[in-house]
Amino acid sequence: MTRTRSLMLWLLLTVVFTLLFYRQHIGLNLLIYELLVLFSLRQKFGCFARPVYAKILIVSLLATLVGVVVVNSILVILVNLLFLALLVAYLSQLQEANLFGATLAIAGNLIRSPFAGIRAIGEEIAGKEQSRCRQIIAIVLILMAGLFAVLVFALIYATASPWFENLSNAATDFIYKLFNFFDPEWIPLMVAGFIIAAYVLYSQPDTMISKLNEKPETLVLSERQLSAAVLNSLKVVLVLLNVLLAIVNWLDLKNVWLFFEWNGGFLKQFVHEGTFLLLFSVALASLVLLAIYSNRTRALQQSKIIQFLATAWIVQNAFLVLSVGMRNYWYMSYFALAYKRIAVVFVLILLIIGLVLLYRKIHKARSVFWLIRQSSLAFFVVLAISSLPDWDTLIARYNLKNYEHSFVHFDFLIDLPDRTLDEMDLSLEELEKNRCSAAAAILSGS
Numbered sequence: 001m002t003r004t005r006s007l008m009l010w011l012l013l014t015v016v017f018t019l020l021f022y023r024q025h026i027g028l029n030l031l032i033y034e035l036l037v038l039f040s041l042r043q044k045f046g047c048f049a050r051p052v053y054a055k056i057l058i059v060s061l062l063a064t065l066v067g068v069v070v071v072n073s074i075l076v077i078l079v080n081l082l083f084l085a086l087l088v089a090y091l092s093q094l095q096e097a098n099l100f101g102a103t104l105a106i107a108g109n110l111i112r113s114p115f116a117g118i119r120a121i122g123e124e125i126a127g128k129e130q131s132r133c134r135q136i137i138a139i140v141l142i143l144m145a146g147l148f149a150v151l152v153f154a155l156i157y158a159t160a161s162p163w164f165e166n167l168s169n170a171a172t173d174f175i176y177k178l179f180n181f182f183d184p185e186w187i188p189l190m191v192a193g194f195i196i197a198a199y200v201l202y203s204q205p206d207t208m209i210s211k212l213n214e215k216p217e218t219l220v221l222s223e224r225q226l227s228a229a230v231l232n233s234l235k236v237v238l239v240l241l242n243v244l245l246a247i248v249n250w251l252d253l254k255n256v257w258l259f260f261e262w263n264g265g266f267l268k269q270f271v272h273e274g275t276f277l278l279l280f281s282v283a284l285a286s287l288v289l290l291a292i293y294s295n296r297t298r299a300l301q302q303s304k305i306i307q308f309l310a311t312a313w314i315v316q317n318a319f320l321v322l323s324v325g326m327r328n329y330w331y332m333s334y335f336a337l338a339y340k341r342i343a344v345v346f347v348l349i350l351l352i353i354g355l356v357l358l359y360r361k362i363h364k365a366r367s368v369f370w371l372i373r374q375s376s377l378a379f380f381v382v383l384a385i386s387s388l389p390d391w392d393t394l395i396a397r398y399n400l401k402n403y404e405h406s407f408v409h410f411d412f413l414i415d416l417p418d419r420t421l422d423e424m425d426l427s428l429e430e431l432e433k434n435r436c437s438a439a440a441a442i443l444s445g446s
Contacts, residue, residue, distance in 0.1 A: 017193030
């Protein structure tokens with residue numbers, strides 16, 4: 001794409017962004033804007049949908065875009081904008097790109113890209129061979145920037161200095177009228193549109209990502225360096241860790257899976273503290289296995305006993321994750337749905353995927369960077385899926401329909417968005433029945 005065309009698209013994206021989102025709800029206007037962004041990316045990168053990651057990002061972007069129009073929740077809007085930023089960052093990496101690298105490149109490009117665009121304007125103006133169209137673009141841009149600067153400084157001086165205001169009443173009245181005509185809300189919108197358009201059109205490859213993609217030279221310890229005593233000590237440690245986790249899993253199997261009984265309490269320790277501590281233990285276990293199976297200790301990969309113990313630990317951690325899911329199930333059964341309880345389900349899905357990838361890394365001798373790349377892909381796919389449902393409506397519908405065996409938090413339901421009002425359109429008799437049934441269920445512990 002030529003420099004002139006990129007500058008014209010930059011101006012177009014800025015103006016369209018400002019017009020679409022000025023005192024408007026995010027919905028169909030975001031669809032229009034992002035379709036224009038996809039057109040701009042097509043102009044910049046050509047046919048960019050060939051790589052697998054690009055296809056995944058485009059499908060996720062379009063799916064969440066449909067969610068923005070249909071559901072219009074804050075979650076799906078944020079996830080959609082994240083996928084837009086990821087797509088631009090991914091396409092901007094000239095080396096072997098991945099979603100993990102694209103995530104790291106977003107912040108840097110948001111800062112650098114406006115300056116890259118401004119530099120492109122300067123180069124366009126300073127070019128020796130300027131067509132009439134280029135000259136017009138340069139003149140318009142300079143006049144717009146100059147007029148904006150004059151108005152801003154004049155308004156500042158008039159506000160800060162009463163003498164300057166008295167000296168230039170006519171001019172300041174004119175400035176105030178201009179700002180009344182051009183609502184000040186236009187200014188932050190124009191700045192945001194300016195930065196976003198620059199990010200789309202002028203993002204550059206991040207050198208840090210290329211360094212991460214390079215395979216570093218590592219010191220690999222041989223069998224001689226890993227003495228029999230070290231190997232045997234490691235085996236003992238893994239055996240003890242497996243035994244310890246087996247005890248935890250047995251207690252969970254008995255108390256959570258087979259013979260769970262609710263005593264009428266609020267299950268706070270059972271779910272809140274217990275869940276986060278157990279999930280932390282799974283993450284810590286994964287780090288321990290990554291340390292054991294790093295590139296520096298490839299000799300360990302030849303030990304069948306260590307591989308068996310590591311695999312057993314992964315399987316036991318997977319069962320621990322499922323036990324956390326069962327804890328969350330009981331919590332939702334007695335205290336209905338809420339945002340955090342739903343979020344826990346998706347976190348558990350990600351942990352299971354992570355453990356499966358860790359198993360493949362150990363048995364297929366994959367690198368840590370491969371694990372990070374695949375895990376980041378799984379994270380963003382699960383994030384896209386989790387943002388699509390209208391959770392507010394589902395929560396209101398489920399909680400009110402299951403009042404006979406789960407507690408209904410009316411103060412929580414009241415704070416849900418207005419689109420859930422149809423689900424909560426109950427008569428006084430139905431509300432009283434909800435309240436009494438929930439209270440009876442809590443008191444009886446059934």
